[in-house]
Amino acid sequence: MGDERRKFTRESAAQRKEALIRATLSLIAEKGVRGATVRGIAERAEVTQGLIRHYFSSKEELVTAAFDYHMTQMTDLTFAPAAEVEGSAADRLRVFVQSSLTPPVVDPRSIALWAGFLNKVQHDAQMKETHARTYIDFRDRLQELIRAALEEAGIPARPERLYQLATACNALIDGLWMEGGALPEAFAPGELSQIGLDAVGAIIGLNFEAASAPRRGAQR
Amino acid sequence: MGDERRKFTRESAAQRKEALIRATLSLIAEKGVRGATVRGIAERAEVTQGLIRHYFSSKEELVTAAFDYHMTQMTDLTFAPAAEVEGSAADRLRVFVQSSLTPPVVDPRSIALWAGFLNKVQHDAQMKETHARTYIDFRDRLQELIRAALEEAGIPARPERLYQLATACNALIDGLWMEGGALPEAFAPGELSQIGLDAVGAIIGLNFEAASAPRRGAQR
DNA sequence: CTGTTAGTTATGCAAGTGTATAATTATTGA
DNA sequence: TCAATAATTATACACTTGCATAACTAACAG
Structure with a gap:
C-alpha cells in the first residue's frame, strides 16, 4: 500500500x-x-x-508554440474547403464564405482562444507579427477570390476598390464569426453563412446565390 | 528614521x-x-x-462592477453622437456608423478589454446576460436606424429582411471595430469609417454618402 | 476641543505559481 | 543480459495571489 x-x-x-x-x-x-x-x-x-x-x-515558449499551432490549424481549416472547389470563381468564393461561417471555424472555443491570446499578441513582438501576417494573408486570399469572381462576371474592379471590398467582406466575416462564437445560441444553424453570403454579394455587387448550386428550397 | x-x-x-x-x-x-x-x-x-x-x-465583485461600468460607458460612447443628430434618418445612421468606427470606440484598449472579459463572460451567468443584452440592444438600435433610413428613402423593408440587414451591418461594424483595434497601424484615420459607410450602404441598398452632408472633397 | 467611528493602512497566512534540480526508469544497442 | 541514456517523475524553492484581520487616523459631531 x-x-x-x-x-x-x-x-x-x-x-x-x-x-x-x-x-x-x-x-x-x-x-x-x-x-x-x-x-x-x-x-x-x-x-x-x-x-x-x-x-x-519555459511556459512562454510553450504558449508561443501553441499559438503558432493554433493559427496554422485555423488557417488550414478555413481555406482547405475553397481550395478543393473545381467550379467557377463565384463557387470558390461562396464555399470560402460558408466554411468561414460554419463549425468548426465558428466555435466558442475558437473565439475564446482568440481572446485568450490577444493580450500576448499585443505585447509580444513575434506573436504580433504572426497575427498581422495571418490577417493580411486571409484578406489577400479573400481579395483574390473576389477579384476572380468579379472578373468572371464581367465587372472587373480596380485594385483600390478591390482592396476596400476585401477589407469590408473580411470585417463582415470576422464580425459574424465573432458573434457566432460569442453568442452561439443567438443564431440558427446555417443562418450566419446565409446572412454572410447575402451581405458579401451586396457589398461586391454580385448575386452569386442564384448562380450555380441552388440552396434553401430551390424555386422553380 | x-x-x-x-x-x-x-x-x-x-x-x-x-x-x-x-x-x-x-x-x-x-x-x-x-x-x-x-x-x-x-x-x-x-x-x-x-x-x-x-x-x-471580493475581487470577483470588483471585476463584475468594472464590466458593467465598461459596458455602460461603451454603449454611451457609441450611441450618444447619433442621438444628437437632428437631420434625416440617413444622417443619423451615418453618424452612428462613423462614431462606431472612430476613436475612442475603436481603440486597442477597448478591444483588449473585450478580450480580457470574454472568458468571464462565457462562464459567469450574470456577465453573460449583460453581454447578450448589450449585443441585442446594439443590434436593435441599428435595426431601427436602418428601418427609418429605408422608409425615408421610399424603400421600406419587411421585418425579416430588416433583421438580416441589421445583423449583417452589425457584424460588419464589429469586424471593422475589431480589426481597427487589433491592428491599429493597418488603417489610416477615417479609412475604417469610410469603408464601413460604403459597405453598410451596399448591404442595405442605399447610397447615403452623396445625400445630405457631403464629405471628403465634395464634388460639384 | 475631544471622543467616536468608519475609512484606510499594515501585517499575516495558506494556497498556488513558474522554475530548477535531483532521483528514477523505460527503452535501446551491443 | 546489461550498461548507457534520454525520458519521465518527484521534490524543493522563492515568489505571488486572494483574503482575513489587526492597528491606526482623518474627519466629523457635539
Whole structure:
C-alpha cells in the first residue's frame, strides 16, 4: 500500500510536444493564458509538470508554440474547403464564405482562444507579427477570390476598390464569426453563412446565390 | 528614521469605487483579468490593497462592477453622437456608423478589454446576460436606424429582411471595430469609417454618402 | 476641543505559481 | 543480459495571489 511511483511510457518528441500543445490550447480556451498553469497543462496531458520543462524551456515558449499551432490549424481549416472547389470563381468564393461561417471555424472555443491570446499578441513582438501576417494573408486570399469572381462576371474592379471590398467582406466575416462564437445560441444553424453570403454579394455587387448550386428550397 | 505610516485622505464611497474600477479596467486591458491582481489594482489607484476589500467583498465583485461600468460607458460612447443628430434618418445612421468606427470606440484598449472579459463572460451567468443584452440592444438600435433610413428613402423593408440587414451591418461594424483595434497601424484615420459607410450602404441598398452632408472633397 | 467611528493602512497566512534540480526508469544497442 | 541514456517523475524553492484581520487616523459631531 501507499505511494507508488507513477508508471509511464516514452513517446516521441513530436507526439509529446503536440499533446502538450493541445492540452495548453484546451486550457487557454477555458481560462486564458494565465489560467493555463504549468500544473494544469501537465495534468490534462497526463504527465507530470517537470516534463514540460524537458520539451519547452519555459511556459512562454510553450504558449508561443501553441499559438503558432493554433493559427496554422485555423488557417488550414478555413481555406482547405475553397481550395478543393473545381467550379467557377463565384463557387470558390461562396464555399470560402460558408466554411468561414460554419463549425468548426465558428466555435466558442475558437473565439475564446482568440481572446485568450490577444493580450500576448499585443505585447509580444513575434506573436504580433504572426497575427498581422495571418490577417493580411486571409484578406489577400479573400481579395483574390473576389477579384476572380468579379472578373468572371464581367465587372472587373480596380485594385483600390478591390482592396476596400476585401477589407469590408473580411470585417463582415470576422464580425459574424465573432458573434457566432460569442453568442452561439443567438443564431440558427446555417443562418450566419446565409446572412454572410447575402451581405458579401451586396457589398461586391454580385448575386452569386442564384448562380450555380441552388440552396434553401430551390424555386422553380 | 525609516518607515512612516502612509498618509491618506478620505474620499466618498462613489469616488473611491470609481477610482478602483478605473484602475481595474486599466489593468485588465493590459494583462487580462487574472493579470489584474488586487495588489496591482491598489497600486494603480494609489491606495493599499486592504481598501479594496472595504468596498468590494471580493475581487470577483470588483471585476463584475468594472464590466458593467465598461459596458455602460461603451454603449454611451457609441450611441450618444447619433442621438444628437437632428437631420434625416440617413444622417443619423451615418453618424452612428462613423462614431462606431472612430476613436475612442475603436481603440486597442477597448478591444483588449473585450478580450480580457470574454472568458468571464462565457462562464459567469450574470456577465453573460449583460453581454447578450448589450449585443441585442446594439443590434436593435441599428435595426431601427436602418428601418427609418429605408422608409425615408421610399424603400421600406419587411421585418425579416430588416433583421438580416441589421445583423449583417452589425457584424460588419464589429469586424471593422475589431480589426481597427487589433491592428491599429493597418488603417489610416477615417479609412475604417469610410469603408464601413460604403459597405453598410451596399448591404442595405442605399447610397447615403452623396445625400445630405457631403464629405471628403465634395464634388460639384 | 475631544471622543467616536468608519475609512484606510499594515501585517499575516495558506494556497498556488513558474522554475530548477535531483532521483528514477523505460527503452535501446551491443 | 546489461550498461548507457534520454525520458519521465518527484521534490524543493522563492515568489505571488486572494483574503482575513489587526492597528491606526482623518474627519466629523457635539
